[in-house]
Amino acid sequence: MEIFLERAKDGLLTCKVQKENNRSYYLYSKYKPLRSLETLPEIKKDKDYLILGIGLGYEIAYVSENIWGKVVVIDYNRQFYNLIKENNELKPNISNGNIEFLFGDEYMNYLSLRNDNFEIIYNPQILELHPAFFAKVLMYLHSKKKSCKNKTVVLMEHNALIEDCLDAFKKESFQCIKLDWTTKEKLLLKISNIHPAFIFTINYSEIIAEISETLQIPYISWTVDTPSYPLYSLKIDTPLSAHFIYDEAIVHTLQKRGVTNVYYLPVAGNPERMMATIRKNNNLQMQYDVSFTGNLTISEYTQKIEPYLSVETKEIINKLLEEQEQNKTEFIIRSKVNNELVYRIQEESRYNIIGNELLTPEEKLAFLLGREHSQRERIRVVQQLEKQRFSFAVFGNDSWSMFTKNYQGYADYYKVYPLVLHHSKININLTRTFVETGLPLRVFDVLSSKGFLLTNDKQDIHRLFKDGRDLVVFRDSQDLVEQIEYYLNHEEQRLQIIENGHETLHKYHTYNHRVKKIIDLLRTKNWI
Structure with a gap:
């Protein structure tokens, strides 16, 4: 220097x-x-x-x-x-x-x-x-100043879940300090000065993992997104860390590859916050028959790979995506992708498909194509629903404006989103193809907001809720339209399912329930 x-x-x-x-x-x-x-x-x-x-x-x-x-x-x-x-x-x-x-x-x-x-x-x-x-x-x-039990937790900023987690930790008598993301050096100094009992993030962070190792402070993450590529690193398996993941299939995959500190924990809802926002805005005029809230992420395949592929390679991939479309129960793309296809795509597009220590290039390509399938699926479903007789609204990022005339703009997660979910007679959920067993945040948010949920099928639907009592599952695009028309015409059944779903979520699936699970593990490991 x-x-x-x-x-x-x-x-x-x-x-x-x-x-x-x-x-x-x-x-x-x-x-x-x-x-x-x-x-x-x-x-x-x-x-x-x-x-x-x-x-x-x-x-x-x-x-x-x-x-x-x-x-x-x-x-x-x-x-x-x-x-x-x-x-x-x-x-x-x-x-x-x-x-x-x-x-x-x-x-x-x-x-x-x-x-x-x-x-x-x-x-x-x-x-x-x-x-x-x-x-x-x-x-x-x-x-030297921590003479009593340390009950301070540092939580790293996140655009949606962290406030709800923070409130749940406070209810367990923890002092919570939320930090914004900045450079590793600045975080290292800030966290060392706070000297928390543990650090908590939504989604696994290699930077926080390194800080945890340096300071010898336990690190807890809760991954709620797929794919989360940093998870597939040997760095995740450290003695002073525990990582919760919302999709049990990922937990099993990592455990089979030798990772010892990953645990299944589904996402949660905050009915108290959601309903408070709804009551505060009860005079707001907002009413839709059907709505879909979710971003349309233009895939890497669309932007960086497809434009450079030969007609033959595009046909191979389109056939693979169509096979996935016909199979709603499992992520078949993963088993269909091979090294030959990886090599072919890399040669033609010059896009490097690089895995990680615990993720093969074939699995990385499967995720890339899974994102492409989900993008096409969302566009296809939205364009199908906007042709129907009922009113239909789409909320999310502005990429939607290129594909539907029913785009209503972005719904702020804390101020507007609960209102959309509550005032829509039917809310659609499309869990992405490559999410094998878990459920996205949208499922829990709809039920927290006393909204009616019509969703595609995943294993956790049946583990956590009951089809026909708490929510309703559709099989395919035709069934989706038929279910919408049925519940728009059967108000009493729809309202009863709303009440049931909200009650089930309140009893079993709040952030308070999830944080208690995290704290139980911390105590088992003698970290707090």
Whole structure:
């Protein structure tokens, strides 16, 4: 790492550092270096202070001159210390007699650090120079303050589920801190400073897994999307992690390949939040006979592969997709894809089909083609339903506008989505082809919102609910239309199924139920 001193606009020295990866940035403002002092907490004269990182010594000078006690400074090495000692302008910043410096692992032998009277402060920019080192220091320092049972959990931001999980953890008396995604270095420092009992994410994250290993903090993930390619890595199988997955077929696949820490956990609903939103907007005019809510993701096959394929190869794939369309009960594409087809597609399209340690290229291609099938299926069903006599609405991303005149825009998950589900007489669910046994969030959201659900079939429908009592399953496109017409004309039956589905979800399938399962495992492993 190189350090370059520069003169700031206000006349003081500032510095730019260039790290080994050639990334360079300023530790202090180019205009007013002392601006970093404005973000420090109030300095108390009667306290001793622990400062992480030397920098140019501005924080050290400010604290040491304003307290009666001592200042202990910890840094990774002597690089900044030596630079300041050799610079007459900066040298006074670290010359106060109440300052003591510790380098590398010396802090571990400094037993007086385990005194709670020390106040800890730092400049975040300085900590990012050596994030792994400072993260371990913070973990060491904060561990002494956890005299009682640690009930803090860090939850990483997610666009849909994380608020509901957070509320469920709070009901179990956990203190919840939600973090936005940022660089690995910044997360490492933030999490080490919080020192949680465990870290929680929706969908497995390799970055959080690495942070968990570095800090030796348990990591819990709950994967609710397919395909989730990071799952198929040997990195997932670590002693301090447990990973819940909504599709039991994936759990079985990973277990057969030697992964020991994966567990089945279906998705959930939050009827309290959904119904509160509906009651709050009970005067809103919104009524549809039938609606479908879901994004239309244009597949990688459509965008990056198909345009470059020969007519013959396209025919092979279209035939494969048609076979899948005729088989609604299993993901047959996976068994039909072979190495020859992978090679053929790569040669013609120049699109690399790369697997992972626990995922073959053939399985990767099966997922790619499964996404293509689901894309075509959604378009086909929507275009079929918009031709019928009943009113029909589609909500999701704007890709839908290219395929249907019934597109109504995006339904915000928290503000609008529950209203659409509740005020639609019938909600359609199309679980994607490559989801073999599990159910998507939409199923639970419809029932949470007291909506009527008409869905294609998956194994978990029969494990978690009862067809004809809580929801209704359709067999094919013709049956879908016939079921819609039947329940639009049989209001009493439809309303009874709505009540039953909502009651079943409330009794067995809320986030509170799922979080209790997670906590049970944490306790079994003695992680909390």
